[in-house]
Amino acid sequence: MDYSNLRRQAASMKKSLFDQGYLDEQFCQVEDLQDEASPNFAEEVITLFFKDSARLISNIEQALEKYPKDFNKWDAYMQQLKGSCSSIGASRMKSECMSFREFCGQGNVEGCMKSFQKVKREHGVLRQKLEAYFQLLRQAGPAGAATRPGM
Amino acid sequence: MASIVGGAVVAAAAGGGGVGVGATPHVLAVDDSSVDRAIIAAILRSSRFRVTAVDSGKRALELLGKEPDVSMIITDYWMPEMTGYELLQKVKESSNLKQIPVVIMSSENVQTRISRCLEEGAEDFLVKPVRASDVSRVFSRVLR
Numbered sequence: 621m622d623y624s625n626l627r628r629q630a631a632s633m634k635k636s637l638f639d640q641g642y643l644d645e646q647f648c649q650v651e652d653l654q655d656e657a658s659p660n661f662a663e664e665v666i667t668l669f670f671k672d673s674a675r676l677i678s679n680i681e682q683a684l685e686k687y688p689k690d691f692n693k694w695d696a697y698m699q700q701l702k703g704s705c706s707s708i709g710a711s712r713m714k715s716e717c718m719s720f721r722e723f724c725g726q727g728n729v730e731g732c733m734k735s736f737q738k739v740k741r742e743h744g745v746l747r748q749k750l751e752a753y754f755q756l757l758r759q760a761g762p763a764g765a766a767t768r769p770g771m
Numbered sequence: 772m773a774s775i776v777g778g779a780v781v782a783a784a785a786g787g788g789g790v791g792v793g794a795t796p797h798v799l800a801v802d803d804s805s806v807d808r809a810i811i812a813a814i815l816r817s818s819r820f821r822v823t824a825v826d827s828g829k830r831a832l833e834l835l836g837k838e839p840d841v842s843m844i845i846t847d848y849w850m851p852e853m854t855g856y857e858l859l860q861k862v863k864e865s866s867n868l869k870q871i872p873v874v875i876m877s878s879e880n881v882q883t884r885i886s887r888c889l890e891e892g893a894e895d896f897l898v899k900p901v902r903a904s905d906v907s908r909v910f911s912r913v914l915r
Binding site for chain 2: 646649650652653655657664665668669672699700702703704706707708709
């Protein structure tokens with residue numbers, strides 16, 4: 621197995637995620653916290669994120685249905701999701717969360733609904749891309765989580 | 772190495788030292804977000820602190836009642852049931868706990884909120900996402 625090639629592929633994939641705006645510098649901050657004691661820290665945090673974000677998205681979905689026009693409640697849930705996105709560097713998802721909150725502030729139900737669909741879409745795409753990235757890192761071996769992408 | 776027990780993440784520093792002189796400082800991190808809890812625990816661990824991370828103000832107060840050696844508290848502002856501000860108030864009202872420095876974290880940079888926390892006795896207010904450099908700067912000053 622050509623591990624150096626796999627590592628190059630992983631680095632290229634990460635660069636692409638940054639170039640396309642899926643991730644920002646905060647993701648590098650999370651990866652930088654990996655050490656010998658916690659070599660898979662970034663993947664563990666991302667796993668936590670997707671577990672947490674799935675729950676929050678479900679909460680929002682239920683709130684949109686059960687509490688019509690309760691913009692305060694909708695906003696409170698989305699604030700939590702936005703916070704988690706920010707913590708791991710999920711930049712595009714964070715932007716969609718912010719759009720939703722703006723629509724809440726405007727009292728715009730249709731805007732909220734459309735924006736929420738975008739949040740869910742970005743969530744799904746990000747999950748796929750990060751799963752692929754970490755799978756490649758696992759194949760590449762311990763030195764796989766190398767350096768920052770060229771930005 | 773960090774382990775997760777119930778709502779608490781306990782992490783031991785990799786070696787002795789820490790920012791202060793002498794014993795490794797024990798930091799209590801409080802955040803209802805599992806993601807943020809993991810990140811702040813890792814940041815503190817990388818700075819060679821002994822860390823206990825809990826998910827609520829209530830659990831924080833329970834732990835503070837049992838552990839005499841907490842050197843510092845770092846807490847999220849917005850938490851259900853008890854906010855970080857309310858936790859700060861309870862710490863500062865307690866004759867046993869009031870000497871423990873408290874740092875507040877928040878994802879929102881609201882000046883009135885920051886002022887209120889500092890007036891209540893918080894050592895500092897960090898805007899999330901919190902970075903290792905933020906922690907190093909604040910903790911070096913407070914635990915000197």
